[in-house]
Amino acid sequence: MERDLQDVVDRLSARLGRPVLIDDAELRPLAYSRQTGSLDAVRTVSILERGAPPPVRDALFGYGIATAPPAAPIHIAADPAIDMAARICVPIGPPRARHGYLWVIEDEPLADADLEATAAAAQRAEELLAAEAAEQAERAERDEALLRGLASAARPPADLAAELERQRLLRGRPLTVCVTATEPAGGDAHRRWLRAGLERLRRRMAPGALLAGELDGRPACVAAAGPAALADAGAPSIAAALAAAIEEEPGPDGARAVVGEGEPFADLGAAPVAHRRARAALRAVDHGVARWSDLGAERVLAHVDARAALTDLPPGVARLLEPEHAALRETLAAYLERAGDVKATADALSLHRAGLYYRLRRIEELAGVDLRRGDDRLLCHLALRLADRAPRER
Numbered sequence: 335m336e337r338d339l340q341d342v343v344d345r346l347s348a349r350l351g352r353p354v355l356i357d358d359a360e361l362r363p364l365a366y367s368r369q370t371g372s373l374d375a376v377r378t379v380s381i382l383e384r385g386a387p388p389p390v391r392d393a394l395f396g397y398g399i400a401t402a403p404p405a406a407p408i409h410i411a412a413d414p415a416i417d418m419a420a421r422i423c424v425p426i427g428p429p430r431a432r433h434g435y436l437w438v439i440e441d442e443p444l445a446d447a448d449l450e451a452t453a454a455a456a457q458r459a460e461e462l463l464a465a466e467a468a469e470q471a472e473r474a475e476r477d478e479a480l481l482r483g484l485a486s487a488a489r490p491p492a493d494l495a496a497e498l499e500r501q502r503l504l505r506g507r508p509l510t511v512c513v514t515a516t517e518p519a520g521g522d523a524h525r526r527w528l529r530a531g532l533e534r535l536r537r538r539m540a541p542g543a544l545l546a547g548e549l550d551g552r553p554a555c556v557a558a559a560g561p562a563a564l565a566d567a568g569a570p571s572i573a574a575a576l577a578a579a580i581e582e583e584p585g586p587d588g589a590r591a592v593v594g595e596g597e598p599f600a601d602l603g604a605a606p607v608a609h610r611r612a613r614a615a616l617r618a619v620d621h622g623v624a625r626w627s628d629l630g631a632e633r634v635l636a637h638v639d640a641r642a643a644l645t646d647l648p649p650g651v652a653r654l655l656e657p658e659h660a661a662l663r664e665t666l667a668a669y670l671e672r673a674g675d676v677k678a679t680a681d682a683l684s685l686h687r688a689g690l691y692y693r694l695r696r697i698e699e700l701a702g703v704d705l706r707r708g709d710d711r712l713l714c715h716l717a718l719r720l721a722d723r724a725p726r727e728r
Contacts, residue, residue: 338462339365343436346455350438350448353377356426356459358434361386361394364463374419374439385583389416394423401429404460405453409440422449424456426463433463470533476501478547484556484602485511485549485609491602498602503542506558508598511605511612512573513554514580516589523586528553531580531591538579539566549609556605559598571595573623590621597626617723631719640720647717650702654714655721659700663718665693670715674705 339356347354347367355366355377362385366377380386386394397410402425412420420440427433436456438444444452480497483489489497498504514532516524532546532553543566544557557563557572567575573595580591594616596608608626614636615624626633644652654662665683669690672678680690694705703710 339459342455342459342462343367346436346438346452349451350444352439352441354455355380355437356434357386357437359400359432361391361435364434374417376416376418377437377439390418393418397423399423399425399435400432404428405456407449407452422452424452426456426460431464431467433460433467474547477545481545481547481549481554481556484545484605485554487603487606494602501542503545504556504558506540506543506560506563507600508559509556509600509602509605509608510559510572510598511554511556511596511608512576513549513552513594513609513612513616514576515552515592515616516585524589525553527583527585527589528580528591530583531576534582535567535576535579538568539563544572550613554609554612571623571625573625577623592616592619592621593623594618595623595625632723635716635719635723638720640723643720644717648702648713650700651713651717654697654701655717662693662697662700665690666697666714667718669694669705670711670718674711 343354343356343365344367353367356364357380358364361380363381366381376386376390380390393413393416394410397408399408402408402423404425404427406425408423408425410418410421410423412418422438422440422444424436424438425432426436436452436459438452480494480501480503483494514528516528529546532544532555535555535557536544536546539557540563543563544555546553546555548554555572555576557567559572564570564572564575569575569578573593577591577593580593585591594612594614596610596612596615599605599608611626611633614633615626615629617636618624618629618632624632629636644655647655653659654666665679665685668682669676669679672682676687676690679685680687683690685693697703697714698705701714703714705711705714
């Protein structure tokens with residue numbers, strides 16, 4: 335499809351003797367001609383940055399291009415404030431299913447015949463983009479059904495293996511499951527952003543090496559995770575490659591991608607466990623990547639409902655978690671992480687030992703615990719870890 339779309343812009347550019355560009359509905363370039371004739375900064379920046387900057391987007395959408403009828407040329411006036419030359423915009427596809435826009439620099443008015451050729455090129459682009467959209471929708475439906483079958487054990491592994499082989503999908507081993515979310519959590523805009531990142535990763539990997547869709551309402555994928563697949567992904571893990579692909583585009587409201595990766599597996603019957611562990615890894619981080627193989631105590635804590643568990647803490651320990659006791663919590667965390675080593679804890683907190691002993695006594699009095707007892711130390715450590723994880727439970 336990309337070659338066909340490129341042919342559309344090249345043929346029209348050769349006829350008009352002017353630059354031609356096709357953007358998607360969000361003004362990200364899909365195909366553009368060689369430089370022919372005049373050029374402005376808007377076209378250059380859009381190509382180099384893979385999208386129009388905000389002032390340009392505001393100016394262009396201000397002409398009503400998003401709701402304009404398809405294949406009807408719209409004349410956009412020059413705007414020296416953003417270094418934009420006059421141009422013609424031809425919407426591709428109807429407003430409710432807008433595939434994008436075709437752009438032609440208009441340093442001189444186009445003849446009627448050239449305007450007709452421009453509209454015809456936009457119609458051809460619509461045919462190509464509509465066909466691609468239909469193909470993507472069909473593939474997405476197929477992939478999602480296979481994902482659900484893998485993650486839920488709804489289909490026998492032998493049946494799934496036969497289907498994957500027939501479709502020439504996931505032929506490499508081992509495989510891995512990745513589950514995504516956003517921080518802060520968002521709605522449909524965040525989900526579309528995540529799905530776009532999944533699609534970018536799919537395109538740069540070998541055909542059939544990645545299935546993408548949604549599992550339990552979260553964008554997810556199952557991917558080949560061998561050396562060849564990782565080389566295609568350009569990252570040390572599929573999770574890292576996915577996080578990078580998602581964040582190639584700015585997230586809505588400054589969102590960051592969060593990716594959890596399960597352990598690699600070869601037997602398709604292990605996919606449900608890998609999915610569960612990918613979800614557990616997802617809950618272990620605020621943003622970025624967490625892999626099940628790198629988790630320690632979080633492997634166990636991931637199975638605990640942190641919010642519910644916090645409501646069952648002894649009253650004194652619960653008081654210790656209140657905001658006004660942040661300094662005491664920091665002291666307790668440092669002390670427990672250093673296995674009760676007073677010297678190491680005092681050095682880490684830049685405290686005199688006497689000051690540390692005072693804080694430890696205050697912690698014991700407030701929480702009603704004895705830090706010489708292993709059970710009390712465990713209770714405090716669990717409370718701190720659960721309090722840290724509760725805000726990001728997904």
